[in-house]
């Protein structure tokens with residue numbers, strides 16, 4: 001058991017350096033526009049799918065291997081990093097007009113069910129983790145979920161701040177849905 005924890009720790013450090021590797025490009029002086037934000041949301045959608053299928057495999061097989069545990073860890077942190085750069089891009093793009101604001105919020109609304117689905121599966125994976133005797137997993141998942149929550153909250157707040165007045169309530173309602181879904185999963189792992 002101790003050995004598993006140590007392996008997990010080692011692998012999570014390795015995954016951490018992969019995450020920093022992925023974020024190296026984010027300091028480039030690019031012109032941030034609504035198109036950039038749309039591209040970020042498309043990347044978020046892909047990464048949510050990837051997290052979802054990683055967790056799906058755990059729930060479907062009822063087995064949590066070291067590889068799948070690391071897969072969830074890495075997929076969650078990669079997603080949080082993308083959400084962080086999306087937050088920066090939203091801030092840099094400034095307040096959107098009506099058309100752009102609608103486009104952005106619609107794109108996010110379209111992936112909310114996938115986010116909820118991944119989080120529900122993540123909650124189910126806790127039971128699998130309990131059987132798997134990978135003692136480091138629960139604490140690692142909790143820490144990753146908190147990181148994701150911080151990133152998602154900051155992203156939602158940036159979007160609300162960048163929304164034209166009549167879209168603010170839509171933005172707030174999306175925030176409530178996503179943040180509550182993350183909070184429920186955090187509660188399962190706490």
Ligand SMILES: *[C@@H]1O[C@H](CO)[C@@H](O)[C@H](O)[C@H]1NC(C)=O
Nearest residue numbers: 033034035096097098099100
């Ligand atoms: C909204 O802003 C975009 C640029 O992001 C611009 O192309 C578009 O014409 C604007 N639409 C309106 C209705 O002002």
Ligand SMILES: *[C@@H]1O[C@H](CO)[C@@H](O)[C@H](O)[C@H]1NC(C)=O
Nearest residue numbers: 146149150153154182183186
């Ligand atoms: C989610 O993050 C926000 C902002 O960092 C924080 O205020 C909130 O307490 C967090 N929620 C949970 C369940 O950790």
